[in-house]
Amino acid sequence: MSSLPLLNEPLSLDALRGLGTMNGLYTVLFGWLLGMTIWQPFFGAVIAHRALPKAQFAALQHKTWPVYFQLSSVLSAACIGLLYYKEPGVLDALLSLRAGGLLSVGTLFANWLVLGPMTSRLLYERDTLEKGEKKGPEVNSVAVKAVMKRFMWVHGVSSLANLFAFFAVVAHALYIGQAGLF
Template identity: 30%
Template sequence: MGTFLQTVGNLLPYHLLSYGALLGTELFQSFINTKICYQALPMKEFINLQKRLFPIYFGTQIGLTVLTAATHPPYSLISLVRDPWSIAPLAVVGITGCLNWIIYGPRTTTASLVRRALQGGFYEYCVSLLDLIGDTESENNNPDSDGSKTHRANRTFAHNHAMVIHLNAIAMIATVVYGFSLSATLVAGM
Protein backbone atom coordinates (compact mmCIF):
# COMPACT_ATOMS: atom_id res chain seq x y z
CA MET A 1 0.00 0.00 0.00
CA GLY A 2 2.89 2.37 0.73
CA THR A 3 4.31 1.91 -2.79
CA PHE A 4 0.91 2.67 -4.29
CA LEU A 5 0.62 5.87 -2.28
CA GLN A 6 4.14 6.90 -3.34
CA THR A 7 3.12 6.33 -6.95
CA VAL A 8 0.03 8.52 -6.55
CA GLY A 9 2.31 11.38 -5.49
CA ASN A 10 4.67 10.87 -8.46
CA LEU A 11 4.25 12.59 -11.84
CA LEU A 12 4.97 9.44 -13.87
CA PRO A 13 1.50 7.81 -13.81
CA TYR A 14 -0.17 11.10 -14.73
CA HIS A 15 2.36 11.60 -17.49
CA LEU A 16 1.77 8.12 -18.91
CA LEU A 17 -1.99 8.63 -18.78
CA SER A 18 -1.85 12.02 -20.52
CA TYR A 19 0.57 10.75 -23.17
CA GLY A 20 -1.58 7.66 -23.76
CA ALA A 21 -4.70 9.80 -24.06
CA LEU A 22 -2.92 12.11 -26.54
CA LEU A 23 -1.75 9.29 -28.80
CA GLY A 24 -5.03 7.40 -28.49
CA THR A 25 -7.09 10.48 -29.35
CA GLU A 26 -4.96 11.23 -32.40
CA LEU A 27 -5.15 7.68 -33.71
CA PHE A 28 -8.86 7.23 -33.00
CA GLN A 29 -9.94 10.53 -34.56
CA SER A 30 -7.68 10.19 -37.60
CA PHE A 31 -8.16 6.55 -38.52
CA ILE A 32 -11.41 5.33 -36.98
CA ASN A 33 -13.90 8.09 -36.22
CA THR A 34 -13.45 10.13 -39.40
CA LYS A 35 -13.51 7.07 -41.67
CA ILE A 36 -16.64 5.59 -40.10
CA CYS A 37 -18.48 8.92 -40.15
CA TYR A 38 -17.51 9.54 -43.78
CA GLN A 39 -18.82 6.14 -44.82
CA ALA A 40 -21.97 6.14 -42.69
CA LEU A 41 -23.30 9.69 -43.02
CA PRO A 42 -24.62 11.64 -45.99
CA MET A 43 -22.19 14.38 -47.00
CA LYS A 44 -24.23 17.24 -45.52
CA GLU A 45 -24.44 15.55 -42.12
CA PHE A 46 -20.78 14.52 -42.30
CA ILE A 47 -19.72 18.13 -42.89
CA ASN A 48 -21.94 19.36 -40.05
CA LEU A 49 -20.47 16.77 -37.68
CA GLN A 50 -16.89 17.52 -38.69
CA LYS A 51 -17.28 21.28 -38.28
CA ARG A 52 -18.29 20.65 -34.66
CA LEU A 53 -15.98 17.75 -33.93
CA PHE A 54 -12.64 18.95 -35.27
CA PRO A 55 -12.34 22.13 -33.18
CA ILE A 56 -12.90 19.98 -30.10
CA TYR A 57 -10.36 17.43 -31.33
CA PHE A 58 -7.68 20.05 -32.02
CA GLY A 59 -8.35 21.79 -28.69
CA THR A 60 -8.10 18.44 -26.90
CA GLN A 61 -4.86 17.66 -28.74
CA ILE A 62 -3.37 20.95 -27.56
CA GLY A 63 -4.63 20.46 -23.99
CA LEU A 64 -3.26 16.92 -23.76
CA THR A 65 0.08 18.12 -25.15
CA VAL A 66 0.27 20.79 -22.44
CA LEU A 67 -0.73 18.24 -19.79
CA THR A 68 1.89 15.79 -21.06
CA ALA A 69 4.54 18.52 -20.90
CA ALA A 70 3.44 19.65 -17.44
CA THR A 71 3.65 16.12 -16.01
CA HIS A 72 7.04 15.25 -17.51
CA PRO A 73 8.87 13.15 -14.91
CA PRO A 74 10.50 13.60 -12.53
CA TYR A 75 10.19 17.41 -12.03
CA SER A 76 7.60 18.63 -14.54
CA LEU A 77 8.65 21.41 -16.92
CA ILE A 78 12.11 21.69 -15.36
CA SER A 79 12.83 18.12 -16.46
CA LEU A 80 11.33 18.73 -19.88
CA VAL A 81 13.49 21.79 -20.59
CA ARG A 82 16.60 19.72 -19.88
CA ASP A 83 15.54 17.02 -22.36
CA PRO A 84 15.68 18.26 -25.98
CA TRP A 85 14.62 14.85 -27.32
CA SER A 86 11.36 15.30 -25.44
CA ILE A 87 10.70 19.00 -25.78
CA ALA A 88 11.12 19.08 -29.57
CA PRO A 89 8.42 16.52 -30.48
CA LEU A 90 5.99 17.94 -27.92
CA ALA A 91 6.58 21.44 -29.34
CA VAL A 92 5.85 20.10 -32.83
CA VAL A 93 2.60 18.51 -31.64
CA GLY A 94 1.57 21.74 -29.93
CA ILE A 95 2.41 23.97 -32.90
CA THR A 96 0.72 21.75 -35.49
CA GLY A 97 -2.34 21.42 -33.25
CA CYS A 98 -2.54 25.21 -32.88
CA LEU A 99 -2.21 25.74 -36.63
CA ASN A 100 -5.04 23.29 -37.26
CA TRP A 101 -7.22 24.65 -34.48
CA ILE A 102 -6.80 28.34 -35.29
CA ILE A 103 -6.10 28.50 -39.03
CA TYR A 104 -6.51 25.44 -41.23
CA GLY A 105 -9.41 23.72 -39.48
CA PRO A 106 -11.74 26.73 -39.73
CA ARG A 107 -10.60 27.43 -43.30
CA THR A 108 -11.31 23.84 -44.30
CA THR A 109 -14.76 23.98 -42.74
CA THR A 110 -15.59 27.24 -44.49
CA ALA A 111 -14.28 25.95 -47.82
CA SER A 112 -16.35 22.75 -47.52
CA LEU A 113 -19.46 24.84 -46.86
CA VAL A 114 -18.66 26.97 -49.90
CA ARG A 115 -18.34 23.89 -52.09
CA ARG A 116 -21.65 22.50 -50.85
CA ALA A 117 -23.37 25.85 -51.34
CA LEU A 118 -22.04 26.18 -54.90
CA GLN A 119 -23.35 22.72 -55.70
CA GLY A 120 -26.74 23.82 -54.35
CA GLY A 121 -26.70 27.11 -56.29
CA PHE A 122 -26.27 29.50 -53.36
CA TYR A 123 -23.90 31.80 -55.19
CA GLU A 124 -24.08 34.91 -53.00
CA TYR A 125 -23.59 32.84 -49.85
CA CYS A 126 -20.51 31.24 -51.36
CA VAL A 127 -18.98 34.54 -52.36
CA SER A 128 -19.38 35.91 -48.84
CA LEU A 129 -17.77 32.78 -47.39
CA LEU A 130 -14.88 33.00 -49.83
CA ASP A 131 -14.42 36.63 -48.74
CA LEU A 132 -14.29 35.49 -45.12
CA ILE A 133 -11.36 33.18 -45.77
CA GLY A 134 -9.55 35.81 -47.80
CA ASP A 135 -9.87 34.22 -51.23
CA THR A 136 -10.94 37.25 -53.31
CA GLU A 137 -8.85 36.88 -56.41
CA SER A 138 -11.78 37.29 -58.83
CA GLU A 139 -14.77 39.62 -58.99
CA ASN A 140 -17.69 38.74 -56.76
CA ASN A 141 -20.52 40.14 -58.88
CA ASN A 142 -20.50 37.67 -61.81
CA PRO A 143 -22.44 34.43 -61.68
CA ASP A 144 -20.44 31.23 -61.91
CA SER A 145 -21.42 30.54 -65.50
CA ASP A 146 -18.01 29.14 -66.48
CA GLY A 147 -17.40 27.20 -63.25
CA SER A 148 -14.51 29.38 -62.10
CA LYS A 149 -16.02 29.94 -58.65
CA THR A 150 -16.55 26.22 -58.23
CA HIS A 151 -12.99 25.54 -59.36
CA ARG A 152 -11.68 28.16 -56.95
CA ALA A 153 -13.76 26.73 -54.09
CA ASN A 154 -12.51 23.21 -54.84
CA ARG A 155 -8.91 24.43 -54.97
CA THR A 156 -9.29 26.35 -51.71
CA PHE A 157 -10.81 23.34 -49.99
CA ALA A 158 -8.16 20.96 -51.33
CA HIS A 159 -5.31 23.21 -50.17
CA ASN A 160 -6.66 23.73 -46.65
CA HIS A 161 -7.75 20.12 -46.22
CA ALA A 162 -4.30 18.92 -47.34
CA MET A 163 -2.71 21.22 -44.77
CA VAL A 164 -4.91 19.80 -41.99
CA ILE A 165 -4.09 16.24 -43.00
CA HIS A 166 -0.35 16.87 -43.27
CA LEU A 167 -0.13 18.80 -40.01
CA ASN A 168 -2.10 16.08 -38.24
CA ALA A 169 0.21 13.40 -39.67
CA ILE A 170 3.25 15.37 -38.52
CA ALA A 171 1.70 15.66 -35.05
CA MET A 172 1.10 11.89 -34.87
CA ILE A 173 4.67 11.13 -35.94
CA ALA A 174 6.00 13.61 -33.37
CA THR A 175 3.81 11.99 -30.69
CA VAL A 176 5.28 8.56 -31.49
CA VAL A 177 8.82 10.02 -31.50
CA TYR A 178 8.07 11.44 -28.06
CA GLY A 179 6.98 7.96 -26.94
CA PHE A 180 10.39 6.59 -27.91
CA SER A 181 12.09 9.45 -26.07
CA LEU A 182 9.99 8.74 -23.00
CA SER A 183 10.83 5.04 -23.23
CA ALA A 184 14.55 5.81 -23.46
CA THR A 185 14.23 8.01 -20.36
CA LEU A 186 12.41 5.27 -18.44
CA VAL A 187 14.88 2.58 -19.50
CA ALA A 188 17.78 4.78 -18.41
CA GLY A 189 16.15 5.06 -14.98
CA MET A 190 15.45 8.78 -15.20
Template identity: 30%
Template sequence: MPRASPRSTRLRTTHYGTLLGSQVFQSFVGGIVAFRALPRPQFATLQTAIFPVYFSMQTALPIVVALTASRGGQALGLSGLAAPENRYNTLLPMATVAITGLINMFVLRPLTTKTMRERKHQGESLDYLISSSIALELTGCLETRDGKKSYDAPPHSKEMVALNKKFGRIHGLSSLVNLVSLIATVWYGAVMSKKLE
Protein backbone atom coordinates in the same frame (compact mmCIF):
# COMPACT_ATOMS: atom_id res chain seq x y z
CA MET B 1 15.91 18.83 -9.49
CA PRO B 2 12.85 17.47 -7.64
CA ARG B 3 12.10 13.78 -7.76
CA ALA B 4 9.25 12.77 -10.11
CA SER B 5 6.35 11.42 -8.11
CA PRO B 6 4.58 8.22 -9.16
CA ARG B 7 1.47 10.38 -9.52
CA SER B 8 3.12 12.67 -12.10
CA THR B 9 4.43 9.62 -13.97
CA ARG B 10 0.92 8.13 -14.09
CA LEU B 11 -0.48 11.51 -15.10
CA ARG B 12 2.04 11.86 -17.93
CA THR B 13 1.40 8.31 -19.16
CA THR B 14 -2.38 8.76 -19.03
CA HIS B 15 -2.26 12.07 -20.88
CA TYR B 16 0.16 10.69 -23.46
CA GLY B 17 -2.08 7.66 -24.01
CA THR B 18 -5.13 9.90 -24.38
CA LEU B 19 -3.29 12.11 -26.87
CA LEU B 20 -2.01 9.23 -29.00
CA GLY B 21 -5.29 7.32 -28.81
CA SER B 22 -7.39 10.31 -29.85
CA GLN B 23 -5.03 11.12 -32.73
CA VAL B 24 -5.02 7.57 -34.07
CA PHE B 25 -8.77 7.16 -33.63
CA GLN B 26 -9.73 10.48 -35.25
CA SER B 27 -7.21 10.10 -38.10
CA PHE B 28 -7.64 6.45 -39.00
CA VAL B 29 -10.95 5.20 -37.57
CA GLY B 30 -13.58 7.77 -36.55
CA GLY B 31 -13.16 10.16 -39.46
CA ILE B 32 -13.03 7.42 -42.10
CA VAL B 33 -15.98 5.46 -40.71
CA ALA B 34 -18.08 8.63 -40.36
CA PHE B 35 -17.23 9.70 -43.93
CA ARG B 36 -18.36 6.33 -45.27
CA ALA B 37 -21.45 5.97 -43.07
CA LEU B 38 -22.95 9.46 -43.03
CA PRO B 39 -24.42 11.60 -45.78
CA ARG B 40 -22.06 14.48 -46.60
CA PRO B 41 -23.99 17.24 -44.76
CA GLN B 42 -24.19 15.18 -41.54
CA PHE B 43 -20.52 14.24 -41.84
CA ALA B 44 -19.60 17.92 -42.16
CA THR B 45 -21.76 18.78 -39.13
CA LEU B 46 -20.11 16.01 -37.07
CA GLN B 47 -16.58 17.04 -38.03
CA THR B 48 -17.36 20.70 -37.38
CA ALA B 49 -18.43 19.76 -33.85
CA ILE B 50 -15.53 17.35 -33.18
CA PHE B 51 -12.59 19.40 -34.46
CA PRO B 52 -12.61 22.18 -31.84
CA VAL B 53 -12.49 19.55 -29.07
CA TYR B 54 -9.90 17.46 -30.91
CA PHE B 55 -7.59 20.39 -31.67
CA SER B 56 -7.95 21.68 -28.09
CA MET B 57 -6.86 18.27 -26.79
CA GLN B 58 -4.05 18.21 -29.35
CA THR B 59 -2.87 21.55 -27.96
CA ALA B 60 -3.33 21.04 -24.21
CA LEU B 61 -2.32 17.40 -23.67
CA PRO B 62 1.27 17.71 -24.97
CA ILE B 63 1.80 20.66 -22.63
CA VAL B 64 0.71 18.52 -19.67
CA VAL B 65 2.87 15.64 -20.90
CA ALA B 66 5.91 17.92 -21.24
CA LEU B 67 5.39 19.55 -17.84
CA THR B 68 5.15 16.16 -16.12
CA ALA B 69 8.15 14.67 -17.96
CA SER B 70 11.03 13.22 -16.00
CA ARG B 71 14.53 11.92 -16.62
CA GLY B 72 16.21 9.40 -14.40
CA GLY B 73 13.37 9.68 -11.90
CA GLN B 74 13.79 13.45 -11.67
CA ALA B 75 11.02 15.83 -12.72
CA LEU B 76 12.29 18.09 -15.49
CA GLY B 77 10.26 21.22 -14.85
CA LEU B 78 10.45 24.16 -17.23
CA SER B 79 14.20 24.66 -16.94
CA GLY B 80 14.82 20.93 -17.42
CA LEU B 81 12.80 20.90 -20.62
CA ALA B 82 15.08 23.56 -22.09
CA ALA B 83 18.24 21.64 -21.13
CA PRO B 84 20.18 20.42 -24.19
CA GLU B 85 19.61 16.73 -23.38
CA ASN B 86 15.83 17.21 -23.31
CA ARG B 87 15.30 19.63 -26.20
CA TYR B 88 15.08 17.03 -28.95
CA ASN B 89 13.52 14.10 -27.12
CA THR B 90 10.88 15.87 -25.02
CA LEU B 91 10.51 19.58 -25.73
CA LEU B 92 10.65 19.44 -29.54
CA PRO B 93 8.10 16.66 -30.11
CA MET B 94 5.62 17.96 -27.52
CA ALA B 95 6.00 21.56 -28.72
CA THR B 96 5.46 20.33 -32.29
CA VAL B 97 2.22 18.60 -31.28
CA ALA B 98 0.95 21.66 -29.40
CA ILE B 99 1.86 24.06 -32.22
CA THR B 100 0.25 21.87 -34.89
CA GLY B 101 -2.91 21.76 -32.76
CA LEU B 102 -2.89 25.55 -32.58
CA ILE B 103 -2.32 25.87 -36.34
CA ASN B 104 -5.21 23.54 -37.09
CA MET B 105 -7.49 25.20 -34.52
CA PHE B 106 -6.88 28.88 -35.26
CA VAL B 107 -5.68 28.97 -38.88
CA LEU B 108 -6.71 25.95 -40.95
CA ARG B 109 -10.06 25.09 -39.32
CA PRO B 110 -11.48 28.61 -39.85
CA LEU B 111 -10.22 28.63 -43.46
CA THR B 112 -11.76 25.22 -44.08
CA THR B 113 -15.08 26.23 -42.53
CA LYS B 114 -15.17 29.45 -44.55
CA THR B 115 -14.46 27.56 -47.77
CA MET B 116 -17.17 25.02 -46.95
CA ARG B 117 -19.66 27.85 -46.52
CA GLU B 118 -18.51 29.45 -49.78
CA ARG B 119 -18.97 26.14 -51.57
CA LYS B 120 -22.43 25.74 -50.12
CA HIS B 121 -23.47 29.17 -51.33
CA GLN B 122 -21.05 29.30 -54.30
CA GLY B 123 -19.71 32.73 -53.66
CA GLU B 124 -22.97 34.47 -52.75
CA SER B 125 -22.77 35.80 -49.23
CA LEU B 126 -25.87 35.42 -47.10
CA ASP B 127 -25.62 39.12 -46.23
CA TYR B 128 -25.92 39.98 -49.92
CA LEU B 129 -28.95 37.70 -50.30
CA ILE B 130 -30.64 39.11 -47.22
CA SER B 131 -30.21 42.65 -48.51
CA SER B 132 -31.67 41.80 -51.91
CA SER B 133 -35.37 42.11 -52.69
CA ILE B 134 -35.77 38.37 -53.31
CA ALA B 135 -34.09 37.32 -50.08
CA LEU B 136 -37.25 36.15 -48.38
CA GLU B 137 -38.05 33.87 -51.28
CA LEU B 138 -34.52 32.45 -51.52
CA THR B 139 -33.39 31.96 -47.93
CA GLY B 140 -35.73 29.07 -47.28
CA CYS B 141 -34.75 27.11 -50.37
CA LEU B 142 -31.21 28.28 -51.14
CA GLU B 143 -28.72 25.44 -51.44
CA THR B 144 -26.28 26.71 -54.05
CA ARG B 145 -26.12 29.41 -56.68
CA ASP B 146 -26.14 27.05 -59.65
CA GLY B 147 -28.27 24.33 -58.05
CA LYS B 148 -25.50 21.74 -57.54
CA LYS B 149 -23.76 20.60 -54.41
CA SER B 150 -19.96 20.67 -54.30
CA TYR B 151 -19.81 16.87 -54.27
CA ASP B 152 -22.36 16.28 -57.06
CA ALA B 153 -21.07 14.79 -60.29
CA PRO B 154 -19.44 17.25 -62.71
CA PRO B 155 -19.73 19.49 -64.60
CA HIS B 156 -19.42 22.31 -62.09
CA SER B 157 -19.27 26.04 -62.55
CA LYS B 158 -15.80 27.63 -62.67
CA GLU B 159 -16.46 29.11 -59.24
CA MET B 160 -17.28 25.68 -57.77
CA VAL B 161 -14.22 24.08 -59.37
CA ALA B 162 -12.04 26.81 -57.84
CA LEU B 163 -13.70 26.44 -54.43
CA ASN B 164 -13.31 22.64 -54.54
CA LYS B 165 -9.60 23.03 -55.32
CA LYS B 166 -9.21 25.58 -52.52
CA PHE B 167 -10.99 23.27 -50.08
CA GLY B 168 -8.84 20.33 -51.18
CA ARG B 169 -5.63 22.32 -50.63
CA ILE B 170 -6.64 23.54 -47.18
CA HIS B 171 -7.97 20.13 -46.14
CA GLY B 172 -4.81 18.45 -47.42
CA LEU B 173 -2.63 20.91 -45.53
CA SER B 174 -4.65 20.31 -42.36
CA SER B 175 -4.25 16.55 -42.81
CA LEU B 176 -0.50 16.99 -43.31
CA VAL B 177 -0.24 19.13 -40.16
CA ASN B 178 -2.20 16.44 -38.29
CA LEU B 179 0.17 13.75 -39.61
CA VAL B 180 3.20 15.76 -38.44
CA SER B 181 1.53 15.95 -35.03
CA LEU B 182 0.96 12.19 -34.96
CA ILE B 183 4.57 11.48 -35.97
CA ALA B 184 5.85 13.79 -33.21
CA THR B 185 3.58 12.03 -30.70
CA VAL B 186 4.88 8.60 -31.72
CA TRP B 187 8.44 9.95 -31.63
CA TYR B 188 7.95 11.05 -28.02
CA GLY B 189 6.35 7.67 -27.24
CA ALA B 190 9.50 5.92 -28.49
CA VAL B 191 11.62 8.19 -26.29
CA MET B 192 9.35 7.55 -23.30
CA SER B 193 9.41 3.78 -23.85
CA LYS B 194 13.23 3.75 -23.84
CA LYS B 195 13.09 5.26 -20.36
CA LEU B 196 11.01 2.29 -19.20
CA GLU B 197 13.64 -0.26 -20.27
Protein backbone atom coordinates in the same frame (compact mmCIF):
# COMPACT_ATOMS: atom_id res chain seq x y z
CA MET C 1 10.53 -7.87 -3.87
CA SER C 2 9.33 -5.32 -6.39
CA SER C 3 10.88 -1.87 -6.47
CA LEU C 4 7.54 -0.41 -7.51
CA PRO C 5 5.73 1.21 -4.58
CA LEU C 6 2.21 0.02 -3.87
CA LEU C 7 2.55 -3.07 -6.07
CA ASN C 8 1.79 -5.55 -3.30
CA GLU C 9 -0.18 -3.16 -1.12
CA PRO C 10 -3.86 -4.03 -0.63
CA LEU C 11 -6.32 -1.79 -2.44
CA SER C 12 -7.22 1.10 -0.16
CA LEU C 13 -7.88 4.82 -0.31
CA ASP C 14 -4.33 5.50 0.91
CA ALA C 15 -2.90 3.25 -1.80
CA LEU C 16 -4.92 5.08 -4.46
CA ARG C 17 -3.81 8.47 -3.10
CA GLY C 18 -0.22 7.33 -3.49
CA LEU C 19 -0.75 6.97 -7.24
CA GLY C 20 -1.38 10.70 -7.67
CA THR C 21 2.13 11.68 -8.76
CA MET C 22 3.49 13.83 -11.58
CA ASN C 23 4.51 10.65 -13.40
CA GLY C 24 1.01 9.27 -13.06
CA LEU C 25 -0.59 12.49 -14.28
CA TYR C 26 1.82 12.72 -17.21
CA THR C 27 1.12 9.10 -18.15
CA VAL C 28 -2.66 9.62 -18.12
CA LEU C 29 -2.52 12.88 -20.09
CA PHE C 30 -0.01 11.58 -22.62
CA GLY C 31 -1.91 8.30 -23.00
CA TRP C 32 -5.09 10.27 -23.67
CA LEU C 33 -3.24 12.39 -26.27
CA LEU C 34 -1.72 9.32 -27.93
CA GLY C 35 -5.06 7.52 -28.05
CA MET C 36 -6.84 10.51 -29.57
CA THR C 37 -4.03 11.06 -32.07
CA ILE C 38 -4.43 7.49 -33.32
CA TRP C 39 -8.21 7.09 -33.05
CA GLN C 40 -9.68 10.26 -34.58
CA PRO C 41 -7.81 10.46 -37.89
CA PHE C 42 -7.25 6.77 -38.55
CA PHE C 43 -10.39 5.13 -37.20
CA GLY C 44 -13.16 7.54 -36.17
CA ALA C 45 -13.06 9.65 -39.33
CA VAL C 46 -12.70 6.61 -41.62
CA ILE C 47 -15.63 4.79 -39.98
CA ALA C 48 -17.79 7.92 -40.21
CA HIS C 49 -16.85 8.45 -43.87
CA ARG C 50 -17.88 4.90 -44.75
CA ALA C 51 -21.07 4.89 -42.68
CA LEU C 52 -22.60 8.32 -43.29
CA PRO C 53 -23.98 10.14 -46.32
CA LYS C 54 -21.82 13.05 -47.51
CA ALA C 55 -23.86 15.82 -45.85
CA GLN C 56 -24.03 14.04 -42.48
CA PHE C 57 -20.34 13.15 -42.65
CA ALA C 58 -19.45 16.78 -43.34
CA ALA C 59 -21.65 17.97 -40.45
CA LEU C 60 -20.04 15.43 -38.10
CA GLN C 61 -16.51 16.39 -39.17
CA HIS C 62 -17.35 20.07 -38.72
CA LYS C 63 -18.21 19.34 -35.07
CA THR C 64 -15.64 16.70 -34.11
CA TRP C 65 -12.36 17.97 -35.57
CA PRO C 66 -12.37 21.32 -33.74
CA VAL C 67 -12.92 19.47 -30.45
CA TYR C 68 -10.15 17.02 -31.34
CA PHE C 69 -7.70 19.81 -32.16
CA GLN C 70 -8.63 21.85 -29.10
CA LEU C 71 -8.39 18.96 -26.66
CA SER C 72 -5.21 17.53 -28.17
CA SER C 73 -3.62 21.01 -28.14
CA VAL C 74 -4.43 21.42 -24.46
CA LEU C 75 -3.22 17.89 -23.62
CA SER C 76 0.02 18.42 -25.54
CA ALA C 77 0.61 21.78 -23.83
CA ALA C 78 -0.12 20.21 -20.43
CA CYS C 79 2.40 17.44 -21.13
CA ILE C 80 5.01 20.03 -22.10
CA GLY C 81 4.27 21.91 -18.88
CA LEU C 82 4.65 18.77 -16.75
CA LEU C 83 7.81 17.75 -18.57
CA TYR C 84 9.28 21.23 -18.10
CA TYR C 85 8.27 21.21 -14.41
CA LYS C 86 10.12 17.92 -13.89
CA GLU C 87 13.08 18.75 -16.17
CA PRO C 88 13.45 22.51 -16.82
CA GLY C 89 16.32 21.97 -19.26
CA VAL C 90 14.24 19.79 -21.56
CA LEU C 91 13.04 22.75 -23.62
CA ASP C 92 16.65 23.45 -24.63
CA ALA C 93 16.54 20.24 -26.66
CA LEU C 94 13.06 20.30 -28.17
CA LEU C 95 14.32 18.56 -31.28
CA SER C 96 15.48 15.56 -29.25
CA LEU C 97 13.32 12.47 -28.92
CA ARG C 98 12.99 13.26 -25.21
CA ALA C 99 10.87 16.35 -25.82
CA GLY C 100 10.50 16.35 -29.60
CA GLY C 101 7.31 14.34 -29.55
CA LEU C 102 5.67 17.22 -27.83
CA LEU C 103 6.44 19.57 -30.72
CA SER C 104 3.07 18.37 -31.96
CA VAL C 105 1.57 21.19 -29.90
CA GLY C 106 2.47 23.68 -32.64
CA THR C 107 0.77 21.75 -35.41
CA LEU C 108 -2.24 20.99 -33.24
CA PHE C 109 -2.69 24.64 -32.28
CA ALA C 110 -2.28 25.64 -35.95
CA ASN C 111 -5.03 23.21 -36.93
CA TRP C 112 -7.27 24.34 -34.09
CA LEU C 113 -6.85 28.09 -34.46
CA VAL C 114 -6.00 28.66 -38.15
CA LEU C 115 -6.39 25.75 -40.56
CA GLY C 116 -9.60 24.27 -39.13
CA PRO C 117 -11.53 27.56 -39.23
CA MET C 118 -10.19 28.21 -42.76
CA THR C 119 -11.52 24.88 -44.03
CA SER C 120 -14.89 25.52 -42.39
CA ARG C 121 -15.15 28.97 -44.01
CA LEU C 122 -14.25 27.56 -47.42
CA LEU C 123 -16.85 24.79 -47.17
CA TYR C 124 -19.47 27.32 -46.08
CA GLU C 125 -18.50 29.51 -49.04
CA ARG C 126 -18.86 26.53 -51.40
CA ASP C 127 -22.29 25.67 -50.00
CA THR C 128 -23.41 29.30 -50.34
CA LEU C 129 -22.26 29.40 -53.97
CA GLU C 130 -24.02 26.13 -54.76
CA LYS C 131 -27.27 27.32 -53.18
CA GLY C 132 -27.00 30.65 -54.99
CA GLU C 133 -26.79 28.81 -58.28
CA LYS C 134 -29.68 26.59 -57.15
CA LYS C 135 -27.83 23.46 -58.14
CA GLY C 136 -26.76 20.39 -56.26
CA PRO C 137 -23.30 19.11 -55.43
CA GLU C 138 -22.57 18.66 -59.16
CA VAL C 139 -22.09 22.41 -59.60
CA ASN C 140 -19.19 23.02 -61.97
CA SER C 141 -18.99 26.78 -61.91
CA VAL C 142 -15.62 28.50 -61.97
CA ALA C 143 -16.27 30.10 -58.56
CA VAL C 144 -17.04 26.76 -56.89
CA LYS C 145 -13.98 25.15 -58.48
CA ALA C 146 -11.79 28.01 -57.21
CA VAL C 147 -13.16 27.64 -53.66
CA MET C 148 -12.65 23.87 -53.77
CA LYS C 149 -9.08 24.32 -55.01
CA ARG C 150 -8.32 26.57 -52.01
CA PHE C 151 -10.12 24.12 -49.70
CA MET C 152 -8.07 21.17 -50.98
CA TRP C 153 -4.84 23.11 -50.44
CA VAL C 154 -5.75 24.13 -46.86
CA HIS C 155 -7.09 20.64 -46.11
CA GLY C 156 -3.84 19.13 -47.42
CA VAL C 157 -1.73 21.39 -45.19
CA SER C 158 -3.99 20.55 -42.24
CA SER C 159 -3.68 16.81 -42.92
CA LEU C 160 0.09 17.10 -43.22
CA ALA C 161 0.28 19.03 -39.94
CA ASN C 162 -1.87 16.40 -38.25
CA LEU C 163 0.32 13.64 -39.67
CA PHE C 164 3.39 15.41 -38.25
CA ALA C 165 1.65 15.58 -34.85
CA PHE C 166 0.89 11.86 -35.07
CA PHE C 167 4.51 10.92 -35.86
CA ALA C 168 5.84 13.28 -33.18
CA VAL C 169 3.55 11.85 -30.48
CA VAL C 170 4.30 8.25 -31.48
CA ALA C 171 8.06 8.96 -31.51
CA HIS C 172 7.79 10.41 -28.00
CA ALA C 173 5.77 7.38 -26.86
CA LEU C 174 8.42 5.03 -28.25
CA TYR C 175 11.11 7.07 -26.50
CA ILE C 176 9.24 6.84 -23.19
CA GLY C 177 8.88 3.08 -23.68
CA GLN C 178 12.61 2.72 -24.21
CA ALA C 179 14.10 5.29 -21.80
CA GLY C 180 11.43 5.65 -19.15
CA LEU C 181 9.37 8.64 -18.14
CA PHE C 182 11.48 10.87 -15.88
